[in-house]
Amino acid sequence: MDETSATYFAAVIGGGPAGSACALRLARLGYPVALIADQPGARVGETGGPRLTRTMDRSGISLRRDIGWPVERFHSVWGSADEAVRDEVFWHATGGRSLPRPVFDRHLQDAAAEVGATVFRNVSAAGVICEADRFCIHLRHVGRSATCVAEFIIEASGRRTRSVVHPDASRYFVDGLVCASVLVDLPARMTASAIVEAVPTGWFYVVPFEGRHVLCFFTDADLLTARPDASFLRQMLASSSLLAGLTRVDGTSGVGVRDARTSIRTLLWRGKWIVAGDAAWTLDPLSGDGIERAVDSGTAAADAIVKAFQSKSSRPLRQYAVASAEKFRRLLAARHDVYGREIRWRQAPFWRSRALAVSLGSS
Numbered sequence: 502m503d504e505t506s507a508t509y510f511a512a513v514i515g516g517g518p519a520g521s522a523c524a525l526r527l528a529r530l531g532y533p534v535a536l537i538a539d540q541p542g543a544r545v546g547e548t549g550g551p552r553l554t555r556t557m558d559r560s561g562i563s564l565r566r567d568i569g570w571p572v573e574r575f576h577s578v579w580g581s582a583d584e585a586v587r588d589e590v591f592w593h594a595t596g597g598r599s600l601p602r603p604v605f606d607r608h609l610q611d612a613a614a615e616v617g618a619t620v621f622r623n624v625s626a627a628g629v630i631c632e633a634d635r636f637c638i639h640l641r642h643v644g645r646s647a648t649c650v651a652e653f654i655i656e657a658s659g660r661r662t663r664s665v666v667h668p669d670a671s672r673y674f675v676d677g678l679v680c681a682s683v684l685v686d687l688p689a690r691m692t693a694s695a696i697v698e699a700v701p702t703g704w705f706y707v708v709p710f711e712g713r714h715v716l717c718f719f720t721d722a723d724l725l726t727a728r729p730d731a732s733f734l735r736q737m738l739a740s741s742s743l744l745a746g747l748t749r750v751d752g753t754s755g756v757g758v759r760d761a762r763t764s765i766r767t768l769l770w771r772g773k774w775i776v777a778g779d780a781a782w783t784l785d786p787l788s789g790d791g792i793e794r795a796v797d798s799g800t801a802a803a804d805a806i807v808k809a810f811q812s813k814s815s816r817p818l819r820q821y822a823v824a825s826a827e828k829f830r831r832l833l834a835a836r837h838d839v840y841g842r843e844i845r846w847r848q849a850p851f852w853r854s855r856a857l858a859v860s861l862g863s864s
Contacts, residue, residue, distance in 0.1 A: 506649060507649050508649070509535045509649060512653075513535065514657065515778070516537070516609075518605075519780070520799060522560050522609065522795070523655050523800065524536035524620075527618070527803045530803070533617075534613075535619045535638075535649050537638070538623070539625045539626075545715045546682055546786075549564075549569075549598050549600055549790075550789055550790050550793065551597050553598065553792060561612075564608075568598070568604055569598035569605065571693050572596050573694070575587045575695050577698070579697065580842045582742050596693070599709045601710075621640060624642045625640070626640060627665075652773060652810075653806045655803075657778045657795075660760065660779040660783045664776070666774050667771060670768035672766050676855075677721040679719070680760075681718045681756055683756050683757070684710065687713075688747060691747065695709070696743065699845075702851055703721070703724075704787070705738075716744075719761055719786065724851060731752055731754045731756055761785070765781070769825055770821065775806070775818055777798045778799060784832055841856065
């Protein structure tokens with residue numbers, strides 16, 4: 502990393518789907534853009550639905566067929582004990598994919614670099630200072646530091662609690678959802694299948710991963726008495742009607758735990774700064790289209806910045822922020838409807854909390 506400073510039209514903080522889509526769009530339109538991509542985390546259980554290929558095509562990104570594992574059938578046990586099976590290929594002409602995020606993110610970063618974006622890989626934005634209507638971003642990589650200057654800045658750094666640009670911008674959390682995940686084996690006939698199943702204390706989501714399946718269990722943090730382990734997941738699995746007959750969690754399995762809360766940042770735009778993807782808001786993984794939304798969000802953020810620059814007005818950025826917040830409200834209502842279809846355990850704490858309508862007033 503060159504320790505001298507460079508100047509760009511825009512700097513994008515975050516090398517995930519939203520950040521890479523934003524940088525790619527700006528570079529393709531001819532604007533100098535820096536993509537600051539921190540070290541990726543090892544995230545499992547993330548999928549792109551059948552819409553992902555079309556979404557990426559609209560953004561000018563070709564999804565390589567060798568990335569991830571196909572999801573051709575979707576099994577669900579939700580609202581009753583009956584299993585429903587949907588053939589994704591039949592309904593959408595193409596199936597979904599379970600994606601290894603580090604590989605997928607690198608693919609998107611490469612696509613942005615190919616059209617002219619400057620990509621800083623494994624580099625973090627240690628701090629940002631606004632000087633003379635421009636942003637000075639301090640970069641850090643393995644003990645070395647550098648700076649870059651940009652007129653606009655897009656923060657697409659994921660669901661981190663604090664913004665590196667505006668640390669005063671807090672988040673409004675809708676729930677306390679957490680995910681406990683572990684690798685399991687399923688019968689050969691389920692190789693290209695994804696499963697979602699509701700149980701009294703939450704719900705399971707299972708997708709293909711590296712020749713096996715990753716089993717994710719979602720529940721609320723306040724319902725846990727200790728950090729979830731293999732014993733806990735076995736207990737939860739025993740309450741299922743479908744998965745209990747398909748797989749087991751052995752005692753030596755390593756269990757990962759991560760934040761899965763639905764939330765929205767209290768500030769989505771200020772001056773020449775906007776947020777995109779999970780940095781703006783996060784939605785319950787039950788929606789199953791987080792990656793598609795991130796790509797769309799990054800592309801929309803880039804278009805808003807270009808319009809703001811060309812019109813010499815902040816109005817397009819404000820419109821982007823308002824549209825983003827309104828989309829979150831609509832999807833929050835859809836989330837409420839989906840949870841409302843599960844009527845077997847209405848009085849159980851997990852499901853009772855989701856029967857309540859959510860108000861996005863001041864927190």
